Amino acid sequence: MKKKLLIYTLVLLMLISSTAAGLTGCSAARESADSVGSAFVSKLVSRDYAGAFDYVYVLTSDVNTREEFAARFTNIYDALEISDVKLVSRSVEPVSDNEYELKYSLALTSKLLGVLTYEYSADIVAGPQGYTVLYTPSLILPQLSEGDKVRSTTQTGARGEIFSADGAVLAKNDYADSVYIDLEKGPDIEEVKSFLSQNFAADTEKIQKKYDNAVEKGYPLEVLLSYPKGTITDEQKEAIAGINGLGFDNSRFSPVRYYPLKDDAAHIIGYLGSPSEEQLAANEDLSEYSTVGKSGLEMQYEDILRGSDGRIIYIEDEKGNLKQILFEDEKTDGQNIELSINSKTQERAYTLMASNLVDGQSGAVIVMDYTTGAVETMVSYPSFDNNLFNFPLEEETWNYYNDDEDNPLYNRAIQSAYMPGSSFKPFSSLPAIEAGLLDADSVPPITKKQPHSEGNESGSYSWTPDVEGWHSGAIFSKTVAESPYNYEMAMKSSDNIFFAYYALQAGVDPFKSYMEKIGIGEAPQFELPVTASSMLSQSEDEVDWLDWLARTGYGTGELVITPLQLACMYTAIENGGTMVNPHIVNRTFTIEGEDETETTIEETSPSAFKEGTMSQKAIDIIRPALKRVMVDGTGYEAHLGDRNVLGKTGTAQVGANNSREVNWIVALNEDDGKLYLVVVETDTDEGTVPKTSILRGLVDETAYSEMLTGVENSGKAAQEE
Structure with a gap:
């Protein structure tokens, strides 16, 4: 209120002499004030905000120019998705000899909020060129005061995570290992480039571009390199800390999907990647910067795992405090998935395959509850580290993964049709x-x-x-x-x-x-x-x-x-x-609230394939x-x-x-x-095939431990030689 009174006082003091000389009577003044108020409101209704600027007098810090005035109206109304403005009522009444009050009501049609009917009031005062409307931010929305800002923020819906039956996280929202530069510490970019080139085989041109971009935009920090979680060694972290301005992070800067079991369960879980052109065309919520499931359950359960983003539009005061929420479309996190997979037997099965098979051999392992069809283990060998697909693959790695003979990306348990x-x-x-x-x-x-x-x-x-x-x-x-x-x-x-x-x-x-x-x-x-x-x-x-x-x-x-x-x-x-249908998903569920309450959305029941x-x-x-x-x-x-x-x-x-x-x-x-199934493909007459050894290791934990000990001892002996 004090601010408003000060503005009025300044306006009146500055303009009082010219006002007195220019007016010829109360009736003419009223007619002039009424025509200004009418013209101003008409411009607002027609959404000609640049034209409305001709009828206002501005003494606030919110806007200074015609362009800023028009932009403020446009930006706020666009954020609220105002598609139509209709005049409900309008009047101009005298307050004093030189001041009138403009009152008007507008119906704003918003795609987000429906029809909003607001009551506005503005002071019309005399100036050098006649009467003008005294601008305040409340002429945009009645709730706005000087210094207020309307903010629109996207709330990102988190992707659902994937868990094993024994509670292990198989697909997790996490952060990559990152090397970042802190510009506030005044790093020597040449020293940084030399270090990263020698120790991480980094492309110095790309490092320079990232650095220049951060300097130009005033960023205090910039991530220079990112790697799968757990990739950067303790020795490398120490070396990074020895370079002024360089730092290591794995918990804040580079969000990434992390797969703790890596090769052991890659064919089941799959990986994420950029959406295809078909996916972009089919889903307007996706952009070229989105990530979607490209294989495995990440792809098959994309619609369930994927969260939906929300939006909040609110008024923030000059101190940055939340003043009022105008619109909130809450984000929805994706649903989580619990599998029937046991993480320990999954790891055991993969280890048995990897330690028993040699180059050129491949196969699959399945462990399943034969009454319910719940798949406890499903391994395809050879496999791949699905964490690598979060980053650009080196040519050598890409060529290996797409090798026609070994074909590590191929899920032999469900895609390979073998002669039985x-x-x-x-x-x-x-x-x-x-x-x-x-x-x-x-x-x-x-x-x-x-x-x-x-x-x-x-x-x-x-x-x-x-x-x-x-x-x-x-x-x-x-x-x-x-x-x-x-x-x-x-x-x-x-x-x-x-x-x-x-x-x-x-x-x-x-x-x-x-x-x-x-x-x-x-x-x-x-x-x-x-x-x-x-x-x-x-x-x-x-x-x-x-x-x-x-x-x-x-x-x-x-x-x-x-x-x-x-x-x-x-x-x-x-x-x-009765042949039961196999299944690998036990249920989908949500986790909500501070107490992380779990709510099951859908649960799998045993079903018959053939009776x-x-x-x-x-x-x-x-x-x-x-x-x-x-x-x-x-x-x-x-x-x-x-x-x-x-x-x-x-x-x-x-x-x-x-x-x-x-x-x-x-x-x-x-x-x-x-039920335990092992299939191994080898060259004909290659010698002893380890299918029975793999089966024994799956069924007998003691035998498995002895096998691991034997493999470790063989490895040590080979190193000693």
Whole structure:
């Protein structure tokens, strides 16, 4: 009020003499004041703020020029998204001989706030050129006083984080390791460039540009280099501290998505990157500076993880205090995700793969609750450090990640459709079992040739089907069942001839129908994309169906399936014939308030992929056979002792001239309710394949610890040599 009185006094003292001479009567003065007030308000209604400046007298620090006057109105109204201004009422009334009061009401249509009807008042005083409206900030909004500012601030919605079932953070909002320059300490930029070039291989031109930009804009600090969290060593930090003006930070300056498990879980979690042109076109909230999920759950759950930004428009007084909130669109943080993954077994599985496989070998591991389908572990090897994708990749790293042979970015657990080999025999035998052609005591009436007998130079047993239309020659098996030649002994020895015989007995059409019944040709439901299994890779018109039938009977031919789907299929043996859908997300949830209250938004329930895939009769035949495999059959080398484990191994040669070999082992551990699957791809005849060692390390913690000790000792010995 004191300020307002002072302004009025100054105006009147400065202008009183010319005012008295220029006025010819009360009526004329009123008419002149009324026309000025009317013209001023008309300019406001038409949003011609530069024109409205012609009718005002300004004695405040808020504006000094026509441009500043117009800009202040425009900026505030644009912030409130005022699209229309309508006059509701207007009047001019005398206050004294030389002063009038302008009162008017405007209806402002705001896209944010609807229709705002404000009551305004302004003083009209006499000046050298006649009457003028005395400007105050309240003519823009009645709430504004001199020195007030209208602020518009974006509130960033935080991206949801990803957690393991045991509470470990798998994707975290964090900060990168950063090297920054403090300009207030007067650093020598040449010394800084030389140091960063020698110790961090930094580009000196880029360092100079960042420095120049900070100087030009008056920034006190500027981040010069950023690296994945945990990259900069203690020695490097000490060296940085020795250069005047340089500093290290990992908690304030460079926000980044941090993945603590790195390679161990990279295919599951994925990484972030810049949005594609398609994403930019589809989502107006994204810009070229945004980051979005590019692979894994980061991509599949982008809409759930991504927060939405909010905005607050408020009046701030001259001291910087919040005076009044005009509009608030609260930000919304993204939802968090809890996975079924156990971080410790995930790390163990990756370590087992990395320590047992050599260059040129690859594969996958899955550990799953066979009752619920909850995936506890899913590893694809080789892998990659997803933290690196927060930064520009060096050419060498990019080339390695995109190598056609190793292809570390490829998730072999769900994308690679492999030939299952003998691991498929429990399912290829189902058509014959369910048709009553095969039971536990069935013995096929066939004659097998011994190794190295006439016409058999491969060192394998052979049998040529006596079936009308058969043109494919002999079927070979490296081993055959011991007496009695029944289902259990054939499964134990993984006898190809036995299973080819009963597939042929089932017949092509019944066999095909049963394969469709158990999901071949589809993929189970899962939170990440799964490649569908397939029975054929060519047109049906080109298929030799009898040959296809026999080879599919022992898991080769054209049959391919992902590790995850094969794991899903084995759950039927423990669930009365129901194959459960695998899942890796337990729930989505929010964390709110100072007490960090968790609220579950959506929870995953077990679901079935296929029901009625095998009768109890079939299960009763299959179970003891798979038990025998692990006791003294092809799975014995896993050395799982007296654990109650059912399992099956498998081998299939693939590629040009059968140059590659896919090696499987699947185990159902009834002691812990878990399914374990290991698949390893190697060169053919590469020697001992470590699939059973990996399985043993997964199931047996003691064995795992011994393996780690052995690896560490080997490493020390190599260093000593």
